[in-house]
Amino acid sequence: MAEDSGRDRTLHQRILGDIESRIVSGAWPPGHRLPFEVDLATQYGCSRMTVNKVMTQLAKSGLIERRRKSGSFVTQPQAQSAVLEINDIEAEVRSLNLAYGFRLTERVLRKAGEEDLRLIDVPPGAPLLVLSCVHMGGPRPFCREERLISLATVPEADRADFSATPPGQWLIGQVPWSAAEHRIRAVNASADMAATLAIAKGTACLVVERRTWSGQGAVTHVCLTYPGDSHTLMARFTPASQ
Structure with missing residues (x-):
């Protein structure tokens, strides 16, 4: 269980870092729709819960906006x-x-x-x-x-x-x-x-x-x-x- 927990934390940081770098670099400009959580989970070989926690952290930091039924989008920086x-x-x-x-x-x-x-x-x-x-x-x-x-x-x-x-x-x-x-x-x-x-x-x-x-x-x-x-x-x- 401890190994799984450590792996989840490592994946969390990796996914978070990958998405943040794409947003900050402009590769994903304001208005860009991020891949759906289920697709990111498949891409990184992790649980959807891990991806959901990343999305929650990105939304709290103001980098993305989560829209019900539409997905997550890069916000316009202020x-x-x-x-x-x-x-x-x-x-x-x-x-x-x-x-x-x-x-x-x-x-x-x-x-x-x-x-x-x-x-x-x-x-x-x-x-x-x-x-x-x-x-x-x-x-x-x-x-x-x-x-x-x-x-x-x-x-x-x-x-x-x-x-x-x-x-x-x-x-x-x-x-x-x-x-x-x-x-x-x-x-x-x-x-x-x-x-x-x-x-x-x-x-x-x-x-x-x-x-x-x-x-x-x-x-x-x-x-x-x-x-x-x-x-x-x-x-x-x-x-x-x-």
Whole structure:
């Protein structure tokens, strides 16, 4: 009996490791249906109970979703961002064990117009660098970034190669900020946004808008749009002093 128990534990770890590696590597992407328990039991030469325990552990860890009568499916990983922090999007993606990539889709120099003044704290006509890019998490778009940078505050941004370095990552490393403001809202994806994020039009999306300032003035306004099923926000706080 002890030998059987030890064999079950060994098989449990082997099956668990095999499935986890396929999910993390992307071989089994989100939405992929796993083999049925009876088929896995046959494949590994073990009891269905051993496989069931593996599936239960995978479901508890959030890697799979078990649907009655349909089977088990790989879940869409969710990134967590701290509401009161300025995070590196690449780090968010890599925390999900996904390959990171990005592409710059727009770079424009212009003077601040009326619409810009509602987004970034600069005077009319101030020079702005306008950037748009898409961040990738594995094979899927992770979020869309639309950014304004004040060239009066950060003149060196005009010479930065944002096709090689994401603008948020560059700003974190180059420009100390002294104040930040977050605005969070939900929207339904427009046709343009849906095409950018490879989702259906009308899909719920999470929008995080942020403005930052330094001692020299406004630094940037950025609007980050995430597919709603792949991102959550969190905040940690302590009770106010009595």
